[in-house]
Each structure stands twice: as C-alpha cells, then as structure tokens.
Amino acid sequence: MARFVYHCALRWSDLDAYGHVNNARFLTLYEEARVALMFTAAKAAGLQTFEDGIVISRHEIDYLRPIDYGDPVRIELWLEEIKASRLTVAYELFDGDAVASRARTVCVPFDLAAGRPRRVKDIEREFLSPWLG
Template sequence: MAQRFVHDVVLRWSDMDAYGHVNNARFLTLYEEARVAMFFVGARAAGLASFEEGIVIARHEVDYLRPVDYGDPVRIEMWVSSLRAAAFTVDYEMFDGAVLASRARSVCVPYNLANAHPRRLTAPERDFLSPYLAETESM
C-alpha cells in the first residue's frame, strides 16, 4: 500500500456559505493548502525545493459526498495515482472527523515559471513522489 501525505486544514469563517457549510468552491482551496504543504513543506523537509519553482494545475475533479460544517479542522489525505514524465495526478480524501466528506483529483504539471513552459519531472522529484504512488479506482 502506498504512503499517504496527511494534512489537517483549519477551517476559516470565510469558508462558510449562507447555509453554515463549507462552500463548495472552498473545497478546492482546502485541497490546495494540503497540496502546498506536501510540495513545499514536505518536499523541502526531504531536501527537495524544485517544486517551489512551479507547478500548475491542468485539471481538477471533485466529488462532494456530504456537507462539511464549520468547526474543527478537516483532515486531508493525499497520494499520487499517476506519475508520467511531465505530469502527475494527486488524489485526495477529505475527512470531517471520521467521516469521508469529499474525494478529489488534480493533474499537476511541473512548470518553469521563468520561461513560462511545462517541464519534465526530475529524478529527485520522481523519487519524492514514488512512495506515494498507488493505483486507484476512477472517481
């Protein structure tokens, strides 16, 4: 079984909608916070800073399984479901307490911000992502 990167995200008052639930668009922001933690904080702790030079999102998919009420932090678990030469796919599960509230997927493309073009994954980046690689079912 692949390793999962786990990150707790604190909900903010501004995450709520008029019904007292986390707004559906804010789910992407919560997933982004977890992804940034993995590719900036987690990768840097592993001695890798190249992700900080640029990653763009080519695609998002989100399944909303239940409303998330404002309150305690949510737990986001992430892993890599696809690893290609110049792109990788991150899968997520968001838990509100012990309850699975959402699933999502992002296609990430390493990007050279200075030259404004996609780039290939480096060997150290592939090494960082490999422990998180797992085959998953379609969303």
C-alpha cells in the first residue's frame, strides 16, 4: 500500500502556552494533508468531484508525543476503507523520524446543492485506490 505524503510547516500560532503544538491544531494539520490529496492532487489528476462537497462525520486522534516548534512535520495518509457512502482516512504525523500522532477521519461525500449525503463515485474510488490499504 502506498501512502500519500504531505510536508507541513508549523506556524507560531500552532503553539500552546507550553511551547508545543496545541492538540486542536493537529486537526488542522491533518485537514491540510487531506485537502492536499482530495483537492490539490485530485484536481491535478483531472478530478474535481470532491469540490462538490465532502463533510466530516468523525475524527479520532491519539497523541503519542509533544511536537515542538521547528522543522516541518510529515503527514502520511492512506484510506483504510472506501464504502458506498463514506471514506475512512488514516494518518500518521511524524516529527523527524518519530510518530507523534495517529488519527482517523470518516468523510462523507455530500451533495451541497441538495443538502444531503451522496454515494462515492466510481471515478473517486479509482483515484483513491492507490492509497487504499
């Protein structure tokens, strides 16, 4: 299984009073990696259907070690599963060579115009399949 790799610079505003990346900011870092795959990489591959709507129904995060301000972090992500109406994205966030956090996000394709969930399209499944593990 291949992993989608995203390098993310830390910002001064990511830090908490203790000088570590704030726990809530981990969601933002994971979101940046997910957007890089589902919007930027997908668009480069000629796929824009995720831009029509995708919502988050669940997040899980395990914090394994604090991250100090410094070099960019590396986020590796893959798809744990692709079901008819949802995707489960898994992540590992690395600080250097150490895994600092693991997370999962359940994404639901959404028809913004109709205001309701929709099915995963075949072209979306095909695009995401290289990262399905």
